[in-house]
Amino acid sequence: MSTVALKRVVVVGNGIAGLTAADTLREEGFDGELTIVGDEIHPAYSRPALSKALLLDGDTLSSHTLPPASHGARELLGVRATGLDPDRRLVTLDDGTSLPYDGVVLATGSRARRLSGLPDEVTLRGLDDALALRRRLAGRPSVLVVGGGPLGMEIASGCLAAGCPVTLVSQGEPLTAQLGPHLAGVFTTAARERGLTVVRTGPARVAGRAGDVHVALDDGTVLRAEVLLTAVGDIPNTEWLAGTGLVVNGAVPVDTRGLARPGVAAVGDLAAFPTPRGRRRVPLWSSAIDQGKSAARALVHGDDAPPMSFQPYFWTEQFGRTLKAVGPLPAAGEPVYVDGEPGSGPALMAWQQEDGSTTAVALDYRIPVPRLRRMTRTPA
Amino acid sequence: MKIVLDRPRCEGHGLCEEAAPQLMHLDDDGELVLDLEEIDGGDVALAKAAARVCPVAALRVQ
Numbered sequence: 204m205s206t207v208a209l210k211r212v213v214v215v216g217n218g219i220a221g222l223t224a225a226d227t228l229r230e231e232g233f234d235g236e237l238t239i240v241g242d243e244i245h246p247a248y249s250r251p252a253l254s255k256a257l258l259l260d261g262d263t264l265s266s267h268t269l270p271p272a273s274h275g276a277r278e279l280l281g282v283r284a285t286g287l288d289p290d291r292r293l294v295t296l297d298d299g300t301s302l303p304y305d306g307v308v309l310a311t312g313s314r315a316r317r318l319s320g321l322p323d324e325v326t327l328r329g330l331d332d333a334l335a336l337r338r339r340l341a342g343r344p345s346v347l348v349v350g351g352g353p354l355g356m357e358i359a360s361g362c363l364a365a366g367c368p369v370t371l372v373s374q375g376e377p378l379t380a381q382l383g384p385h386l387a388g389v390f391t392t393a394a395r396e397r398g399l400t401v402v403r404t405g406p407a408r409v410a411g412r413a414g415d416v417h418v419a420l421d422d423g424t425v426l427r428a429e430v431l432l433t434a435v436g437d438i439p440n441t442e443w444l445a446g447t448g449l450v451v452n453g454a455v456p457v458d459t460r461g462l463a464r465p466g467v468a469a470v471g472d473l474a475a476f477p478t479p480r481g482r483r484r485v486p487l488w489s490s491a492i493d494q495g496k497s498a499a500r501a502l503v504h505g506d507d508a509p510p511m512s513f514q515p516y517f518w519t520e521q522f523g524r525t526l527k528a529v530g531p532l533p534a535a536g537e538p539v540y541v542d543g544e545p546g547s548g549p550a551l552m553a554w555q556q557e558d559g560s561t562t563a564v565a566l567d568y569r570i571p572v573p574r575l576r577r578m579t580r581t582p583a
Numbered sequence: 584m585k586i587v588l589d590r591p592r593c594e595g596h597g598l599c600e601e602a603a604p605q606l607m608h609l610d611d612d613g614e615l616v617l618d619l620e621e622i623d624g625g626d627v628a629l630a631k632a633a634a635r636v637c638p639v640a641a642l643r644v645q
Binding site for chain 1: 592594598600601609612634644
């Protein structure tokens, strides 16, 4: 599609992926009519901060705040897209109106997967979720977290730091599936030292009724707490795209530039893009940014736009320890120590992965991410 | 315009450096150094791009 034909662009979704796409459209010279639709009334915010700093913030409540948008788009906030008609090039909205477009960016993200329909099952995905949880933590309730991934562990850490007794239910040892056994061991050790109770189980269920909810483990054990929170993955928000042919296995597959079709880009947590390990969703902050930039350039410049070159950057903060990683995770086996040594101190480590790639990890170690990236280009 | 860094908030992710290496870098200790604080022209867009990618909102352009 040439620049001439691109007069109206609609970005559906006001998270970091949609916001970055909108910013980049302007940077790449798109000066037409730009509209952003966001189902939350809040301006875009930093989602990674919700389960980290925001739970611990003093009274400032600003660690999630992003700089004000400068793309000059018409922002329709608190409005949800209900459908897309790719032939007529229309986005329909839940207020009954519709928006015509020449180019559209699908960026409606994902939502928390739930284990029940019970309102007492709490999840943390959006800003309102985080603010509500924070308010409840002030009373130091007992907390039961289901889910041993990075999000569940970050939330457990935040709840412990707030003074709550916390039990975490995990399938297998927490974080092992996501980070690999070595790094998982670092964090679970710190977690237990700080008083986290870890319950390992097979599949767990959330059951009960409103006002009396519990977690049933696969061995029949029943666990209860004043706050029951699940962090068991995310589901892309693609229902509104039903009938478009754009959704495969619940996600929107895109090409190396983030396009699902000419004029239709998909970015962020709902998009599955080609990676060295196959086409997949990579629901991470830096992934959303790279996708947003790439897709905006593809809308403006078409095939002249460069394909996305993406390398995952992941970080977590929990139980007093911080990790920054560039390259694929989990990391199997033991690392090579570039700086520091085995034990509990700061360390800079590298893993040579089976597929020939290198994963560079900084543990409690301040290092510029560009330097971590360079480490992945030289064999460990 | 001016780039303002909230240093206690900075966690040294360095995504800003990747967005605007002409304007800022992390030193060997992982501390962010603003190479240019007073900015104009094309640097303003770069600085805003750098502020935007910061996941802890440690940068402002004002």
